[in-house]
Amino acid sequence: MTGTLTRTVCKRTAAVTTPDGAQLHATVEGAENAPVTVVLAHGWTLSQAAWDDVAGLLADRIADGELRLVRYDQRGHGRSTWGDTEITVDQLGADLAEVLDQLAPTGPVVLGGHSMGGMTIMCLAAARPELFGDRVRGVALVSTSAGDLTSDPKSAGGRMAKLKPGMLSALLAGARVLERLRNLVPPTHPRHQKMVRELLYGSDATEEMVLEGAKIMHASTLRSFLEFMPALGDHDKRENLAALTRVPVEIFVGDSDKLTPKRHSRQLTEVLPEARLHLAERTGHMLTQERPQLVVDGLLRLVGQAGTGRAVA
Amino acid sequence: MTSTIDAQPAASPGAGAPATREVRVAIIGSGFAGLAMAIRLRERGETDFVLLERAGDVGGTWRDNTYPGAACDVQSHLYSYSFAPNPDWPRSYSEQPEIQAYLQGTADRYGVRAHCVFDAEVTAARWDDAARRWLVATTAGEFRAQVLVSAAGALADPTYPDIPGLETFEGTKMHSARWDSSHDISGEKVAVIGTGASAIQIVPAIQPQVESITVYQRTPAWVVPRTDHPVKPWARRLYKLLPGLQRAIRGALYVFREFLVLGMAKRRAFLKPVGGLAKAHLERQVRDPKLREALTPDYTIGCKRILISNDYFPAVAAPNAELVTAGIAEIRPHSIVSTDGIERPTDTLILATGFHVTDLPIAERICGRDGRSLAQVWEDGMVSNRSSTVAGFPNLFLLVGPNVGVGHTSMVYMIESQVAYVDDALRTMETEGLAALETTPEAQEAWRALIAEKSKGTVWLGGGCASWYLDKHGHNTTLWPDFTFRFRRLTKELDRENYIGIPAEAPARREEAA
Numbered sequence: 001m002t003g004t005l006t007r008t009v010c011k012r013t014a015a016v017t018t019p020d021g022a023q024l025h026a027t028v029e030g031a032e033n034a035p036v037t038v039v040l041a042h043g044w045t046l047s048q049a050a051w052d053d054v055a056g057l058l059a060d061r062i063a064d065g066e067l068r069l070v071r072y073d074q075r076g077h078g079r080s081t082w083g084d085t086e087i088t089v090d091q092l093g094a095d096l097a098e099v100l101d102q103l104a105p106t107g108p109v110v111l112g113g114h115s116m117g118g119m120t121i122m123c124l125a126a127a128r129p130e131l132f133g134d135r136v137r138g139v140a141l142v143s144t145s146a147g148d149l150t151s152d153p154k155s156a157g158g159r160m161a162k163l164k165p166g167m168l169s170a171l172l173a174g175a176r177v178l179e180r181l182r183n184l185v186p187p188t189h190p191r192h193q194k195m196v197r198e199l200l201y202g203s204d205a206t207e208e209m210v211l212e213g214a215k216i217m218h219a220s221t222l223r224s225f226l227e228f229m230p231a232l233g234d235h236d237k238r239e240n241l242a243a244l245t246r247v248p249v250e251i252f253v254g255d256s257d258k259l260t261p262k263r264h265s266r267q268l269t270e271v272l273p274e275a276r277l278h279l280a281e282r283t284g285h286m287l288t289q290e291r292p293q294l295v296v297d298g299l300l301r302l303v304g305q306a307g308t309g310r311a312v313a
Numbered sequence: 314m315t316s317t318i319d320a321q322p323a324a325s326p327g328a329g330a331p332a333t334r335e336v337r338v339a340i341i342g343s344g345f346a347g348l349a350m351a352i353r354l355r356e357r358g359e360t361d362f363v364l365l366e367r368a369g370d371v372g373g374t375w376r377d378n379t380y381p382g383a384a385c386d387v388q389s390h391l392y393s394y395s396f397a398p399n400p401d402w403p404r405s406y407s408e409q410p411e412i413q414a415y416l417q418g419t420a421d422r423y424g425v426r427a428h429c430v431f432d433a434e435v436t437a438a439r440w441d442d443a444a445r446r447w448l449v450a451t452t453a454g455e456f457r458a459q460v461l462v463s464a465a466g467a468l469a470d471p472t473y474p475d476i477p478g479l480e481t482f483e484g485t486k487m488h489s490a491r492w493d494s495s496h497d498i499s500g501e502k503v504a505v506i507g508t509g510a511s512a513i514q515i516v517p518a519i520q521p522q523v524e525s526i527t528v529y530q531r532t533p534a535w536v537v538p539r540t541d542h543p544v545k546p547w548a549r550r551l552y553k554l555l556p557g558l559q560r561a562i563r564g565a566l567y568v569f570r571e572f573l574v575l576g577m578a579k580r581r582a583f584l585k586p587v588g589g590l591a592k593a594h595l596e597r598q599v600r601d602p603k604l605r606e607a608l609t610p611d612y613t614i615g616c617k618r619i620l621i622s623n624d625y626f627p628a629v630a631a632p633n634a635e636l637v638t639a640g641i642a643e644i645r646p647h648s649i650v651s652t653d654g655i656e657r658p659t660d661t662l663i664l665a666t667g668f669h670v671t672d673l674p675i676a677e678r679i680c681g682r683d684g685r686s687l688a689q690v691w692e693d694g695m696v697s698n699r700s701s702t703v704a705g706f707p708n709l710f711l712l713v714g715p716n717v718g719v720g721h722t723s724m725v726y727m728i729e730s731q732v733a734y735v736d737d738a739l740r741t742m743e744t745e746g747l748a749a750l751e752t753t754p755e756a757q758e759a760w761r762a763l764i765a766e767k768s769k770g771t772v773w774l775g776g777g778c779a780s781w782y783l784d785k786h787g788h789n790t791t792l793w794p795d796f797t798f799r800f801r802r803l804t805k806e807l808d809r810e811n812y813i814g815i816p817a818e819a820p821a822r823r824e825e826a827a
Contacts, residue, residue, distance in 0.1 A: 007654060008650050008654050008655065008656040009654060009655055009656065010648075010655075010656050010657070010658065011655045011656070011657055012502065012525060012657055012658055013525045013527065013633060013634065013635040014524070014525060014633065015524075015525070015631070015632035015633035023631075023632040023633070024632060025631075025632035025633070026632075027635075047601070049601075049603070063654075073632075078601065079601065079630055079631065079632045079634075080632055081632065187602075215602045216602070218602070219600045219601050219602050220600075221600070
């Protein structure tokens, strides 16, 4: 009628209900009949907003009908609820399968996972190997690890591993008080930003990036921090990644990543010899924010391959 | 009593006889205001009156707004007639079905239902100066009345947004005030346009059952916690036993709410704690920083109506919900396109877009002495004397007209104040033997100046928002900008000096008598 909006992008919000009753908040962008669906899984204490920069760079491709993009909040994160199951990374893999079944039931799929989101994909590969090569036609693993996160005592993960389960439950019990204390140093506080920058970002990161990331993390609950911590420590899929050898894999890691140092990505290439490894300089753990173009290029390569498809349709 | 017409027996509903029916008083509308007026007439022994109701039942706004979650923002102890306390309110803030049942029950108890003419929508009302009568045309026949009371209300006629393509939408489309309960929305993609008092109740009521809900927001509202709770059976027994206790609670609630006027109309600094409460409420209920920002108003609390809810924010932050702050560019047969070029598939479209408040549709249908309609006279904004009468419109009384609205307390209090005023006007006419009373332009001007003076510096004018309280000229023509007890004092008796009385025996030209 107005004629000003000739190019519109279809978008919808969906709540994916899992068998145990969790509701996963998902955003679906692009035409239903797009040739490939890209599904992105975010990391620990983040939310789908961590993919905003990547999604922004993909917007034109989505508008052109080249791909469909699905982002979702992992359980216990963002707007998603907790469900009734004990928190494990395997459960996140099952959730991803549910997201695929409900939001991308047909057609080729490219998966992208950042940090815990990458582990989520590995769990899916271990539990549902038949999906890979058939439905899943490509995988991007960003700043992630196949396991052994706590072995290096100097790493952030190693230090956190020293927290005993008893201490974790004690912290959980006091979560309300701790949440309040946490609000005393909001993301806009220089101390807060300094801490976040040192732990998660490389030297090229801008102030805006750090603030944006700090805000996303500040919005997550202490409960998700505490409940997922032991789950991440238990994650070990180094022996179960055979399914991933059947699809093109792109691996991204920052050279100054302190949470999942590059050694973890190297380990992945040992198990997945055909995977392409990208080492980003002066980049920390928040690679999706720090080098979104690098990730987008990788995803588009995978989308291109998925379209032509080396696996059976 | 100047009327020579015999008191009619109880009207039979739908008395659409071709002959014009003569009555002393015709009341338009049978909501809270119309019923209060009718009950007052009955109590003073008047039986020669009709309530002209366009629908098939009493209740007005509370009959029409049946959307899921419809409830009152004022505690029932206060939001009820002073003369008809109800010890059986099931909740502190009652929901629409209970309020509607209360109105129906009260209408029956006071025997005013018999005076109702249902399915009688007033299409035109004209003052016949020769006969000194109002000629009222309705969809159920014609009426001639000495006095016309318009109790049509401000929240009566829905407004529809002017969005390109709205008429091309092929899914289900409904206004919040015209809810179609036969349509099942479960599992649908639902869009709600508007985030006012109706939307804030609808959204949480339907969010759990729909597949997805998209809320289109133009301006966020300040929302404070709702202290709603069920009333325990023992408390209800106590109210029955001790009516004084319920009256005392009513009084306390009234006083408490009146304190808000201090902040809204007197010193805005007093609103700070209320704003703080609303801010803390939002921060506690919404974690997502972007959503929180989108839900944070940029105007002073109180400028637009303060909303109360404990479940609106959680519903907007639910896994299946999305809040859209970009404007709507167009509506397509099965989707809505926002100005940022995003198209969202939509099965059902709910228009929670409010009512004609500053441009009351009834004003177009009432024509005064010189043949001009109220709407024409009000072209430059609604004016009146004591919010109740208009120069050039003899024997017309407006209930819930200009500048009686309240956002902070019970509208019923204002209605009862106005009813007392009309009652005193009728008494004056009887004792003085008048055929008609008409207010003066000077009185109107004085009232306008008083309202303007009182509105100066209030949060509604200076709070940095555009609200439905203000007319297209930016004037406050809807709200009473002071303590409500001051309004009551000003309308306690008829300000006889502001009226011209036309004696009954004055010679009447008789050229056009119906």
